[in-house]
Amino acid sequence: MASRESQLTATLLTSILAAVFGSLQIGYHTGNVNAPARIIEEFFNVTWRSRHNQSMPDHSLTFLWSLSVSIKDFGALLGSLGVKCLADSYGRRNSILIVNALSVVGACLMFSSKASESFEVLIVGRLVFGLFCGLVMSLNPLYIQEVSPTNLRGAFATLNQVSFATGILLGMLAGLETVLGTEESWAMMLSLSLIPALLQYLSLPFCPESPRYLLINRGEESQAENALLRLRGRSDKVFTELEEMKEEAARTQTGVTIKEFFMKRSYRQPIIIVLIVNLGSQLSGFNAIINYSTKMFNQSRMDEAKYLTLGVGAVNVTFTLVAFFLMERAGRRKLLLTGFISLAACNLLMTITDSLLFMVPELCSLQVLVVFFLISAYELGPGPISWFIAAELFDQPSRPTAMAFTSMLNWGGKFLLALLFPPLLKVCGAYVYLLFMTVAIVAFTFTWLRLPETKGRTFDDIAAEFRGAEGIPLHNKTGFNTFT
Template identity: 35%
Template sequence: MPTLQRLMQGRVLLLTICAAGIGGTFQFGYNLSIINAPTLHIQEFINETWRVRTGQPLPRHLVLLVWSLIVSLYPLGGLFGALLAGPLAVMLGRKKSLLVNNIFVVAAASLFGFSRRAGSFEMVILGRLLIGVSAGVSMSVQPMYLGESAPKELRGAVAMTPAIFTALGIVMGQVVGLREVLGDPWAWPLLLASCLVPGVLQLASLPLLPESPRYLLIDCGDTEACLAALQRLRGTADVAQELSELDEERAACRGQRARRPWELLQDRGLRRQVTSLAVLGGALELCGNDSVYAVASSVFRGAGVPDAEVQYAVVGTGSCELLAACVSCVLIERVGRRVLLIAGYSLMTCWGSIFTVALCLQSSVPWMPYLAMSCIFAFILSFGIGPAGVTGILATELFDQKSRPAAYMVCGALMWILLFLVWLGFPFIMEGLSHFFYVPFLGVCVCGAIYTAFFLPETKGKSFLEISEELDRLSFLKQNQGPDWSGPEVILSTEL
């Protein structure tokens, strides 16, 4: 495969992807899934701790309130991390930001590890907030770092790797949480503190690898360091053409400073990019993938999977997303971003509709629970092939060097807020809509596919400067051509 051959030629690039990913989005997926296994054990710890302090058990509704706080502080911390990521990426650079980010991981792991010995569930609460901050930073900085370090013909595949590491983290969190590994009632502090391991691996490996060449040249003005980084990442000394493209990009950014998030919203020339980021970033969180994960266990039980075996079936759902993300990484440079997004959202609409019908008929038709279970796996595969990875590329490709950190701040903040709201509101949606709980998410999937088809330009194989020039043309074409201009026709003409 040409993609794999190019990656092997640039072994340093491959090592950079792994080092950034293991302490980056891997942590996000790992800490997202790992909290599910010790749910009952931590709730018992909360109750017992309160009993030791006061002599009385904590009422059940207050135990659930504390537990909800532990779970919901993760996306809240992610929001703080997303807002912190932009300034960190500008002041410290992409690589150093990822390294400094591990301070939050070490602090959180220490709080988790000693919480039971200290008899403090407050330490678990604070630890979840800090690990959320770490996830928020890495979710923004890692794709920025890798997207700027990859050659344009591999940028899509490289930018898909954060989705692969997210799915890998989800699977590893599910595996480590099994009863046979660290799912024992007394092992939950060690289970939560195991997030330290990927952090240590990143701290040991990432300092040996180069910084983003674009950051070195355009932000720091260091041509020699940029040239050295390019030669290491490409595995060849012949990087004159790429260096020339970077020089053109630097010339286009000369005299500009890094933009603030609110400046993106005020700039008419960036209106299309910001709208695409908001619509498709919002669709990623509101498409219902997390909700499908949430009901998977009950669907598996309804299909006759024994309670003792449900945990293994749940691991299978995470494995599906990992497989789909790997397939998407191979396909993205062949079929393009738009095709994967449209196909992903369209298939999710299809499987979500069948899933809703199967839930409604599962009590009257014997084989419907098996159809519902199959739809869960098909839905997660569709999500992994399209929206899961491609959406993360948008902020890298649609914005120039000076706007990119602010774009990741806006996108990250939006996605973490929506994730928090989905987790908060999903129990009420389930209670109010019952078997039709997925219907609102179907509307989001349809909107995601339609918006991509009509308003998102294809960026496959183009340099950042070429993308920027095309978006500028599209943004001001209506003004130049007058009232006869037709948006969809122009936008569709940009497809390769």
């Protein structure tokens, strides 16, 4: 325990907290459109009526609202494409500062949509903000993992998800009718993400750049040493870590192209792992609950549906904190397995309760509990780990590309679910949750067979295992301690 405490410096904590202001903004704009959905839909309708002297058709309004919710995720998918270029050209810290400008522009557009009487401005604002989402949710874990000591790397990376979940809860709170989710104040509510954006600009410039980027990517050993000294506070820690980085630098090529990333044999296993874990995480039902929980509870004729949605946000934050404390104890693998099998069980229960709800209305309380358990299962492992596992499975030259790939999978999955869940729910009814259950079971099975434990291992150690494991099933490699 003493060795852990010795690595917790004020600079390290400040750097991580300054970075996660970005994910706080993303969470806020994920949670704040849920409760006031009807008010913003009415704004769409009023705007349409003022232009065309008639109400917007119901199917058009449904599509436009689905588009408004999902366009952020589509923007994030596009933004993911810029991760490698920014991270390698400007560094991890500077890239986070650069893309923060997109958040500011997006929030300003969303705020001005009401005054300009244009729902198109709101949609464009969410698209611009989405570009920020796709970039920062890859840049954050990249920066956090590269500045963190090995034995705290996973826990600190989980703070990105804690901040994201906290933002969702704050967004849900701000969206309540009793707070800012009113016809008069909803535009102001959409602008509040400017506060953490400003706080990031006031704090992150004073934090060090990633030492790994400075040494391995830029070859600036003295600057890397200075950055490490600020982060670790002890010269003996700096010397050991610097030597590890030099050894890694000697074994890695200077850069990896997109084509090389997908063609190199030693990257194939980690690419498949990242693909299954991320799609399994995003298509397992969590995003449907987060985006549409208020409507779901309303359809179940539950009183105070908006406050139940607030409960969803509170459970979300609670279990990201649980994951934070368990990450370096239980490890990534056990938390993922527990999360995926629990998600599968929750989706099966959602199917049963939703099917019987009209015959047995008393089941609505059980459905609320199942929703809470589903959120808990997601945040216990799949939620936080899916965002940072790629950074642990790949070496330094390929890490930005791997994180861009992660971001594309995550946001692509969110976009598809946000866009397709309402029509799927109409077509399949309660049985839509069986699709989520199937995805969770596939992800559980693959994780059980293929995912190595990365807890407490250096980046070079993990990369070396993959270099030596070309063509060899990873679960047979004793060095990975896969089943311990």
